[in-house]
Amino acid sequence: MGARTAHSCDVLVIGAGIVGISAAYYLKKYRPETSVTLIDSGQPMAFTSAHSGENYRNWWPHPIMTQYTDRSIDLMEEIATRTDNRINLTRRGYVLATRNSELNTLMSELEYGYSQTPSSSIREHGNQSGSYQPPTHADWLKAPTGVDVVRGEKLIQQSFPSYDQSVQTLIHVRRAGSVDSQQMGQHMLEDFVAAGGVRVTGHVDNIETSGRFVVNCSNDDVQITAEQLVNAAGPFIGEIASMLGGSLPVSHTVQQKIAFEDKAGAIPRDMPFSIDLDSQFIDWSEEERALLSEDEHYARYAQEMPGAIHCRPDGGDNGSWVKLGWAFNDTATTPLREPTLNDAYPEIVLRGAARLNPSLKSYYGCLPKNRRHYGGYYTLTKENWPLVGPMNVNNAFVVGAMSGFGTMAACASGELCAQWVFDLEKPEYADALSLKRYENGALMREISSLTSRGIL
């Protein structure tokens, strides 16, 4: 065994995913003189953060989540501006497609979600409307804000000819798009190190909490002493909490994606991130459906499946890949270093996505060899809101439970975490995004009465 590496710092951040990196970056930004160490058992950005779909939006069923992600988008735009858009921020929006024309619940949800964001107007368009701006540019600087509700079939088919003709209504959320999360993490990491931040590799095994934190990484023979500790361990925030003698109200579901080379050119390169809102019976043949129904593991895929399957081109306007995702799994599991994926997922998500994008049918049973099937954990609270703020142990903080929104929310979460650590002025939503919200009965009742949790 080699000599023990002993190290001490003011603040130790555990976890170098996008969320921990952002916390470390904002800690150094607010207080350059504070010594901050970022520890991870592996490479930075290599666990959940390596599997992000890299999409962002300010569309949420509650105004607090809208304000929080809006703040994060402001910060991503700042980085894009400062780095000549190294992070490939684009903004073609999110298009939500449905075969329904009566959208009372969805419209009330939209209005409520944007009620504290005066710049986000909701505009309605019928066939005659000449004011709808299709997303011809990827450039975030040229894109409109707010939301367009498009009801005319003719206008829909003109603007999105690749969609299935059964679509009756589109909701086009404009402050939404994609970001290169690896570049964003890398940029923040470089800035953190340039500002004097320290990176350490080691797996945290136990933490002594009497007085200062003494963090032991037995296998790596590293010991770190810290005054304050930030738990940004992604799916393992619960494990770190238990090392501190506490627990966190989170669970974990495996969610997957596929990406493949679209040799047939099924998906137009300028198509925005497109979500089929409606539930569906997947397009199996009668024979396939009968076989699935007989198998206890696969029978659910022969039944009605929930909406929110999504598809987008990947790799920019000159690229040739597409990405499909469907976060239908709601079975909680214990996180492992290697999440178990479902071998049938690629064909399931392909057939599901083909309902809105019928050209994808050409890939049934013959997805290109040049493809990736990947996944990770959505670590989430019951209400799908994050946890950013103090833990129930003095000087320990958590920044996590980022479910399917950790890339888009990383910047605002890192900033907010630093404000908690240094006890600085915080945005109005700070308490609501921390463990303190569970003491606010009225807020918790309100959240649980919402029709959606915003899981995509």
Ligand SMILES: Cc1cc2nc3c(=O)[nH]c(=O)nc-3n(C[C@H](O)[C@H](O)[C@H](O)COP(=O)(O)OP(=O)(O)OC[C@H]3O[C@@H](n4cnc5c(N)ncnc54)[C@H](O)[C@@H]3O)c2cc1C
């Ligand atoms: C399939 C999929 C698609 C997604 N799509 C999107 C999307 O389109 N947009 C979006 O905004 N978000 C998306 N997300 C969510 C987003 O990827 C996550 O919320 C985010 O990556 C979480 O980052 P994190 O830093 O909290 O966790 P992680 O990236 O998991 O980082 C945690 C780090 O902690 C380290 N660690 C854990 N325990 C220890 C220990 N004991 N000692 C040392 N180190 C430790 C791990 O090694 C890891 O590197 C998606 C997620 C999945 C799974």
